[in-house]
Amino acid sequence: MQTTQTAESRPQAAQANPASASKANAPASSQWQNFSTIRRNGAVVGFEPGKIAIAMTKAFLAVNGGQGAASARVRELVEGLTSQVVNALVRNRPGGGTFHIEDIQDQVELALMRSGEHDVARAYVLYREKRSQERARSTKEQAPVEKSSINVTDNGVQRPLDLARLRTTITEAGLNLPITIDVDAILKATVKNLYDGIPVDEVYKSAILSARALVETDPAYSQVTAGLLLHTIRKEVLGEEVAQSAMDAGYAEYFPRFIKLGIESSLLDSKLGQFDLEKLGHALKASRDQQFNYLGLQTLYDRYFLHVRGRRIELPQVFFMRVAMGLALNEINREERAIEFYEILSSFDFMSSTPTLFNAGTLHSQLSSCYLTTVSDDLVGIYDAIKENALLAKYAGGLGNDWTPVRALRSHIKGTNGESQGVVPFLKVVNDTAVAVNQGGKRKGAVCAYLETWHLDIEEFLELRKNTGDERRRTHDMNTANWIPDLFMKRVMENGDWTLFSPSDTPDLHDKYGKEFEKAYIAYEAKTLTGELPLFKTIPANSLWRKMLSMLFETGHPWLTFKDPCNIRSPQQHVGVVHSSNLCTEITLNTSDTEIAVCNLGSVNMAAHLKQDSNGQYVLDHDKLQRTVSIAMRMLDNVIDINYYAVPKARNSNVRHRPVGMGVMGFQDCLHMMRVPFASQDAITFSDTSMEAVCYYAYLASSKLAAERGSYESFKGSLWDRGILPQDTLAMLREERGGYVDIDESSTMDWDALRTHIREHGMRNSNCVAIAPTATISNIIGVSPCIEPTYRNLYVKSNLSGEFTVVNDHLVRDLKERGLWDEVMVADLKYFDGSLARIDRIPADLRELYATAFEVDPSWVVECAARRQKWIDQAQSLNIFMAGVSGKKLDDTYKLAWQRGLKTTYYLRSSGATNAEKSTGRGGELNSVAVSSAGPEVSAVQAAALPEAEVVGAVCTMRPGDEGFEECEACQ
Structure with missing residues (x-):
């Protein structure tokens, strides 16, 4: 079989993309105007060779x-065959002409047979015959589903499978969607996998898998799959099959029973039984169950819903109300506040962090996300710190x-007259402790160690x-x-030397910053x-900088975070020093031997806060x-008083300073809705103005809460108290650095009015805003994580709940509107790993709008982050995505981050050496993933599942089963 061609005979466009063979064999696209x-x-239309490639x-x-269809061999073959067909058609019409559609299809058949x-070729012939028969019929009759001979087992009793009921359930799962779902296809695939005597629960699992396999054809099938999963959850929780349409009454009836069962099972705080449960039950809105996509609902079911002896006892709206009640325990008007909190949670306007969702309303209400500690330089202090790590991690911190x-x-070592082994051996113990104390058996322990560069x-x-x-030292x-x-960054910029010290010789450097440091x-x-300090090492600053960047690329660590901006811009610099950030680099709070900093988090869904103008x-919908x-700030402030504290130093610090960290998610969704490419000045502007609004409010x-409840204890002397707001501290940073701060400082809101309010009423919280990664809560509500660009437009996400096909629904809507969404487009997206850059059929404006993370130059990500950082009193979890990493690119990007005044950066993500399989496969095996030659240590699933797992160069630094990026769930 001949599949190779000369460069002269191959269609020019098809060399780039077989689906674009419209330029086949030569004449430029403008020259096809002579062919019809x-x-x-009988209609005469333009001749489009690209449709030949699509048909084949x-x-x-x-x-x-x-x-x-997505393999390289087939794509090359389609290119060649398209060229053959076009050559055969135009051979006798060099100056132009007309072809009948049947003649074109005859040539396609012939080319396939000859190859x-x-x-x-047989499939193509059968397809032509089928289409011919369909055209011959004036109406298409739906073939009735055969009666099933399969019996199912339900509570130990066998009965015939009720196909009508199964069809109704599938149909109901597809209501109120932008598409008409193919109920017959799901039903047929469901029944195909059944056997006589199958448990009835397995029937609906088969239906879920059948619907899930269609997600790649249209993202709406993710909601269909969620609807089917919801049906099985209702049966598990309620003990019987209940239609979604009956759940308004079902929720009201079940909710008081749930609270009673939870208290009797020693899961829920008995105080929840003191609420007006009938009122709260009637406030539940069953229609909001239909907001979930499959990934979001499966995640809740697997890891968040409470269970008794393995049986779930929570439904989605019950879950949200339980969390809301747990946050309203100390409110005067508990029911009103609980309903208010429930409303913004269940509508997906705001979502609390994972520890809050796990534990609110339970007997162990550890609701905070992040803990920051300082380890003292003595054996007792070191092992006290490790013990505190274990206690804090137990309940998901x-x-x-x-x-x-x-x-x-x-x-x-004065006490033994010996020499220290340094920090590293103790870090090995910390590492193993994190593994041993795996957050109460719910997920891997999560810890980050910080060390100053000197x-x-x-x-x-x-x-x-x-x-x-x-x-032993890894x-x-x-x-x-x-x-x-x-100072280190300035030495790097100025090509100077850098000296390393032991903190036992230079203890004050730990607490100094800026000019004093x-x-x-x-x-x-x-x-x-002079010889007064014999233990030191002097090296070129650029040499150490290069090693830092090299290790960041090779292993993903250590992350680069900046001490001075975190301290100079800290509202709390009057009472202590920020010695580190947290697990995900967005928290910047004071720590000491006597204080463990605590922060509780939640994120606003920005995509839910856009509206259409005239x-x-x-x-942005400001109101x-x-x-x-x-409402969200009230919820976060409530956590401080309700929270369970495993160690006294954490309670003392949190009650004294009352910091919270409200963040955002869905930034990329907003840009898609606004038709703004990430790599644009408009995106930078929106990043600036939207974050200004979030921080202002x-x-x-917080100031209004202070008027109601009083200011936090250490407010006096803070930057808030002195009338200095976060954006004002940029000038302070520039002055301390002696330059090296270049950032737009414009504003759009009335900040003087806010200063006046703070001067009169104070602040309830020392810190208010921090942008966490939102890896899991963004999955739950179905939006893009925090502030990140789209990873891929079609990919496989892997976590402890399984593997999920994720399709960019904004893109699909646009492609449908332009008549471009079909099986070939799905194959193209798989072949090009979710990137549109080389799919010529897609117009340039859509390729720009839907550019993926590795197609967006990292400087755009940094510039957007810099505008946000202007307003934020803490920091942001900022991943850097980089394709084709070079030393210069790394150097330029991280120097830019420092010069733009960023406080921290997070993972460096470079494109990996693993790829998703190009299809679900002939047998319907969903989301299979192939491993390349990168080696057996690489988890292909996780490599394909960014942003859940980071791929550094050709090495995925996560381990199989880690749930990818899941340790960072502690922050969301």
């Missing part, structure tokens, strides 16, 4: 499945440890995540981060010249945003 096609109804690709789809693709005070390798152990610290070397299961002083550091450097354009933020809400 006669349709069967569909034939390959029918025979080989998506995997075969030896007899099965594909994420940990950030400041290890800078611990003396370096070869430092003198610490003498910094070079070994950089290598902790390497896969080579002494395993920490594969924990995160690491550099805590970088501005610089003065003390230079003084210590002078002591090395011109039909999406704009709704202010209302949501106000958050700070105002």
Whole structure:
């Protein structure tokens, strides 16, 4: 079978994309205007060779499945065959002419037969015959479903499978969707997988799998699958099959029973039984169950819903009300506040963090997300810190440890007259503790160790995540981060030297920043010249910087975070020092030997806060945003008083300063709705103005809470108290650095009015805003994670709940409107790993709008983040996506982040050496993934599942079963 062609005979466009063979064999697209096609109804239309490629690709789809149609061999074959057909048609019409549609199809058949693709040719012939018969009929009659001879087992009793009931359930799952679902296809696939005597629960699992297999054809099938899953959840919880249409009454009846059962089972706080349960039950809105996509509902079912001996006892709206009640326990008007909280949770306007969702209203109400600790330089202090890690992690807390005070390798130990082994051996213990205390059996323990860049152990610290070397000095299961002083960055920029010290010799450097740090550091450097400080090491700053970037690329760690912006811009600099960030680099709170910083989180769904103006354009809905933020801030503030604290130092700190971290998610969805590409000045502007609004309303809400409840204890002397708001601190940072801060400082809202309100009423919370990764809660509500660009437009997401096909529904809507969404487009998206860049059929404006994360230059991501950081009193979890990583690109990107005043960065994500399979496969095996030659250590599922797992170069640093990026759920 001949499949190769010369460059002269191959269609020019098809060399780039077989679906674009419209430019086949040569004449430029403008030259096809002399060729026409006669349709069967007599209409004459333009000749489009690209449709020939599409038709043949569909034939390959029918025979080989998506995997075969998306393979490189088949795509090349389609290119060649398209060229043959076009050549045969135009050979005798060099100046132009007309072809009948039947003649074109005859040539396609002939080309397929000559190529030896007899099965594909037969499928094409059968398809033509089928279409002919359909045209011959004036109406298409739906074939009745055969009566089933299959029996099902229900509670130990066999009965015939009720196909009519099954059809009704599938139909109900597809109501109120933008498409008419193919009920027959789901029903047929469901029955195909059944056997006589099958348990009835397995019947509906088969239906779920059958609907799930269609998600790649249209994202609406994700909601269909969720509807079928919801049916099985209702049966498990209620003990019988109940239609969704009956659930308004069903919820009201079941809710009081749930509270009673939860209390009797020692799951729920008995205080929940003191609410007006009848009132709350009638406030539940069953229609909101239909908002879920499959990934979101499956995640809730697997990991959030309470259960008794393995049987779930929560339904979605019951779950949200339970969380709302848990947050309203101390409110005067408990029922009204609980309903208010329920409304913004169940509508997906706002979502609390994972620990809050796990534990609100339970007997162990550990609702906070993040804990930051400082480890002291003595054996008792070190092991106290490790013990505190374990206690805090037990109920789903994420940990950030400041290890800078611990003396370096070869430092003198006065008590034993020996030499210290440094920080690394203790970090190995921390790593193993995180594995052992796996957050109460719900997910992997999560901890991040921070070390300042002047610490003498910094070079070994950089290598902790390497896969080579002494395993006793490696920490594969924990995160690491550099805590970088501005002086180091200035030495890098100015090509200077850098000196490493042991903190036992330079203890005050730990608590100094800005000009004070610089003065003390230079003084210590002078002591090395006189011999007063014998333990030190001097290296070129750029050499260490390059190693930091190299390790970041090779292992994903340590992350780069900046000490001075975190402190100089901290509202709480009057009472302490920020010594580290947290597990996900968005929390910047003071820590000390006596205080463990605590932060509880939740995120506003920005996509739910857009509205259409008079011109039909999406704009920010300020009224709704202010209302949501106000309620959310009240919920977050309530956590502080309700929260369970495993260690006293955490309670004392949290009650004294009352920090919270309200974030955002769905930023990319907003850009899609507004028709704004991520890589654009408009995106930067929206990042600026939207975050300004969120922060303005958050700070105002905290000040109003202060008027109602009083200011936090350490308010006096804070930047808030001095009338200095977060955007004002940019000038302070520039002054301390002596330059090196370049950021737009414009504003659009009345900040003077807010200053006046704060001056009169104070602030309830020392810190208010932080953008967490939202890896899981964004899954629950079905929006893009926090502030990130789209990872891929079609990909497989892997987590502990399974593997899920994810399709960009915004893109699908656009492609449908332009008549471009079909099986071939699905095959193209798979072949090009969710990227539109090389699919020529897609117009340029859509390729720009739906550019994926690795197609967006990281400078755009940094610029958007810099505009947000202007307003935020804490920080943001900022992933950097980079394709074709080079040393220069890394250097430029992270220097830009520092110069733009960012406080922290998070993972570096580079495109990996693994790829998703190009289809579900002939047998319908959903979401299968192939491993490339990268090696057996790479988890292909997780490599294909960004942003859930980070792929660094060719190495995925997660482990199979880690749930990808799941340790960062502690922050959402």
